[in-house]
Amino acid sequence: MDVSPIDVTTLRGEPTTFGELTGGKVALVVNVASRCGLAPQYEQLEDLQRRYGDAGFTVVGFPSNQFLQELGSADAIAEYCSATWGVTFPMTEKVKVNGRHAHPLYRELTRTPDTNGKAGRVSWNFEKFLVHPDGRVKRFRPTTHPDDPEIVRTIEEWTAGSDRPGDA
Numbered sequence: 397m398d399v400s401p402i403d404v405t406t407l408r409g410e411p412t413t414f415g416e417l418t419g420g421k422v423a424l425v426v427n428v429a430s431r432c433g434l435a436p437q438y439e440q441l442e443d444l445q446r447r448y449g450d451a452g453f454t455v456v457g458f459p460s461n462q463f464l465q466e467l468g469s470a471d472a473i474a475e476y477c478s479a480t481w482g483v484t485f486p487m488t489e490k491v492k493v494n495g496r497h498a499h500p501l502y503r504e505l506t507r508t509p510d511t512n513g514k515a516g517r518v519s520w521n522f523e524k525f526l527v528h529p530d531g532r533v534k535r536f537r538p539t540t541h542p543d544d545p546e547i548v549r550t551i552e553e554w555t556a557g558s559d560r561p562g563d564a
Contacts, residue, residue, distance in 0.1 A: 397504055397507070397508075397531050397533060398531050399414050399415075399501055399504050399505070399527060399531075400413060400414055400415025400418075400420075400529065401413055401414075401415060402414045402500050402501045402504070403500070404417055404488050404489075404499075404501065405488060405489045406486065406487070406488055406489065407459070407470050407473060407474055407486075407487040407488060407489055408470070408474075409470065409489065414456075414501055415529075417456060417486055417488075418454055418456060418486075418527075418529075419454070420529050421452045421453055421454045421529070421555075422452055422453045422454075422526065422527070422528050422529065422551060422554045422555050423453070423454050423455070423456050423526075423527045424441070424444065424453070424454075424455045424456070424524055424525070424526050424527075424542070424547070424551070425456050425458060425501070425505065425524070425525040425526075425527055426441060426455065426456070426457055426458065426522055426523070426524050426525075426542075427458045427459075427460045427462070427491075427493045427502075427518055427521055427522065427523055428457040428458065428459050428460070428466075428477075428487075428521065428522065429459065429460060429461070429463060429465040429466040429521040429522075430459075430465070430466055430467045430472075430473060430476045430477070431465040431466065431467070432463070432465040432520075432521040432522065434520070434521055434522040434538055434539075435481075435522075437522050437541060437542055438477065438480070438481035438483060439481055440541055440542035440543045441455045441457070441483075441485065441542045442455075442481055442482055442483055442484065442485065443542075443543065444542055444543065444547075444548075444551065445484060445485040446484070448551055448552075448555060449485075451555045452555040453551055453554075453555050454485055454486065455485035455486075455542075456485065456486050456487070456488070457477070457483070457485060457486070457487040457488070458487075458488050458491050458493070458499070458501075458502075459473050459487060459488070459489070459490045459491070460490060460491055460492065460493050460521070461490055462492050462493050462494055462495075462518070463520060463521055465521060466490060470489060470490070473487070473490070474487070493506075493518040493523075494506075494517045494518055502518065505525045505527070505533060505535070506518060508525065508533040508534070508535045509535065510535045510536065510537055511535075511536075511546075515535075519537060519538060520537075520538040521538060522538040523535070523536070523537060523538050524536040524537075524538075524540065524542065524547070526547065526550055526551070526554070528554050532554075534550055
């Protein structure tokens with residue numbers, strides 16, 4: 397599935413596309429929420445960003461209040477993520493991940509089944525979609541930590557070699 401042309405808006409309110417936001421890199425898309433009990437996953441997400449950011453990888457956070465656990469304003473989200481977790485990866489404006497008003501990116505990504513073969517609705521905050529620029533997608537449920545061996549192995553596999561845009 398090609399999600400690169402899907403419109404997104406950054407946390408600062410700047411319109412762009414998913415492909416421009418990720419720079420054609422392998423991306424770990426995560427619906428984040430500051431007040432969620434899973435928020436400590438921000439630390440592992442930032443560790444992945446720092447570890448693989450120069451190798452053709454990026455995390456992209458999609459704040460969502462769909463489960464009533466995200467802060468109210470973009471400024472509050474940005475401050476929390478920076479001050480509490482040192483987040484440097486790109487973030488978008490708040491989005492809905494389920495239902496009639498789900499963001500178009502999430503409408504596409506939720507067609508991907510998880511490791512148990514179940515597609516459909518995002519079950520909770522911190523659900524993860526690993527997206528390759530060629531359209532491959534792997535889905536990981538919220539309780540799968542960002543540093544899970546399968547996620548790390550896939551990042552390493554997908555960023556290895558010369559199949560990244562710009563490589564000769």
